[in-house]
Amino acid sequence: DQQVKQNSPSLSVQEGRISILNCDYTNSMFDYFLWYKKYPAEGPTFLISISSIKDKNEDGRFTVFLNKSAKHLSLHIVPSQPGDSAVYFCAASANDYKLSFGAGTTVTVRA
Amino acid sequence: DTGVSQDPRHKITKRGQNVTFRCDPISEHNRLYWYRQTLGQGPEFLTYFQNEAQLEKSRLLSDRFSAERPKGSFSTLEIQRTEQGDSAMYLCASSPSGLAIYNEQFFGPGTRLTVL
Numbered sequence: 001d002q003q004v005k006q007n008s009p010s011l012s013v014q015e016g017r018i019s020i021l022n023c024d025y026t027n028s029m030f031d032y033f034l035w036y037k038k039y040p041a042e043g044p045t046f047l048i049s050i051s052s053i054k055d056k057n058e059d060g061r062f063t064v065f066l067n068k069s070a071k072h073l074s075l076h077i078v079p080s081q082p083g084d085s086a087v088y089f090c091a092a093s094a095n096d097y098k099l100s101f102g103a104g105t106t107v108t109v110r111a
Numbered sequence: 112d113t114g115v116s117q118d119p120r121h122k123i124t125k126r127g128q129n130v131t132f133r134c135d136p137i138s139e140h141n142r143l144y145w146y147r148q149t150l151g152q153g154p155e156f157l158t159y160f161q162n163e164a165q166l167e168k169s170r171l172l173s174d175r176f177s178a179e180r181p182k183g184s185f186s187t188l189e190i191q192r193t194e195q196g197d198s199a200m201y202l203c204a205s206s207p208s209g210l211a212i213y214n215e216q217f218f219g220p221g222t223r224l225t226v227l
Contacts, residue, residue, distance in 0.1 A: 004153070034215065043115070043202055043218030044154065089153050097142065097206075098167065099216060101153030 003027045004092050006102035014110050019077040021105050023090030026071065030092040034099065035064060035075050038087045047088075048075070080109045113137060115219035117203050123225045124193055131189045132222045136205030143186050144216060145178055146202040147171065154202050160186060161208070193226045200224075 005024045013019045021035075031052040036044035050057040050064045050073070057064050063076045077084055090102040116135045124130050136143050141162050146154035157176070159167045162183035172178075175193075180186040190197055200223050204216040 006153075009151075036218075041220065043204075043220045046215050046217065049215060091153070097159055098144065098156040098169075099146075099154070100156070103151060103153050 002103075003030075004090055004100045004102040006090055006105050008105050009103070010106045010108070012108045012110060013080050015082060016079045019075075019080045019084065019107055019109070021075040021077075021088050021090070021107070023073045023075075023102055024071060025073075025092050025100075027092070027094060027100070028071070029094040030100075031095055032093045033064070033066060033073050034091045034093075035062075036089040036091060036101075038089060038104070044089055077107075080107075082109050082111060085109045115203055115205055115217055117201075117219040117222050119222055120220060121223050121225075123227065125227050126195060127192055129189065129191045130193060130224065131187055132201055132203075132224075134186045134188070134203030134219060136185070136203070137217055140205035140207050140217070141183060142206045142208060143180055144204040144206075145186070145188050146204065148200040148202060148221070149198075157188075190224075193224075195226045198224055198226045 003026050034049040035047040037047045038044045048059050048062045048064050050066050066073045087104045087106050089104045091099040118133045143160040145157040148154045157169050158178050160180040175191045178188045200221045202221045204218045206216045
């Protein structure tokens with residue numbers, strides 16, 4: 001049972017514009033959410049996270065928004081850069097250390 | 112390089128053979144995790160160690176799979192009698208204890224297993 005869903009397998013965006021990646025979850029016990037970025041032939045790299053007690057967390061060009069009532073979170077990348085082209089995974093934890101991942105969204109930033 | 116390392120990076124084996132993978136976590140991290148990732152999917156949790164104690168195992172970890180972490184340092188994941196369905200990327204991650212960065216896990220590059 002997929003508890004974390006990323007319904008858009010791919011996203012293409014022009015350099016300098018905003019990238020918005022979406023993620024939905026079903027488990028109400030999730031209390032911590034993370035975004036990971038993955039390049040080919042490398043492991044996932046931590047990008048940004050948010051606790052369930054917050055609705056926004058910002059780190060440079062990356063902002064994560066959490067809507068608990070809708071069980072939805074999103075990652076905004078502004079401005080998008082060519083180096084942002086990668087697969088982005090949404091992940092969630094229910095205070096038991098293991099992470100549940102979505103299937104990923106492949107972002108392509110066009111010059 | 113002080114990141115998580117995994118060995119080998121690639122393994123090709125024939126069905127029915129046994130394989131073993133190694134993971135070296137970041138040295139001060141006492142938590143270690145194994146995940147499996149198949150094509151088009153995100154990583155799926157397999158098992159978790161706190162120091163040398165294996166604290167949780169996923170139902171995905173059949174009795175053909177065994178993981179160890181002797182002395183609480185490196186870990187090994189062994190698959191016995193491999194099947195074609197075992198073909199996947201096996202990822203190892205580690206994290207420190209405590210809540211300084213809650214549940215941020217640092218991943219290694221993975222071992223890609225192909226079972227012929």
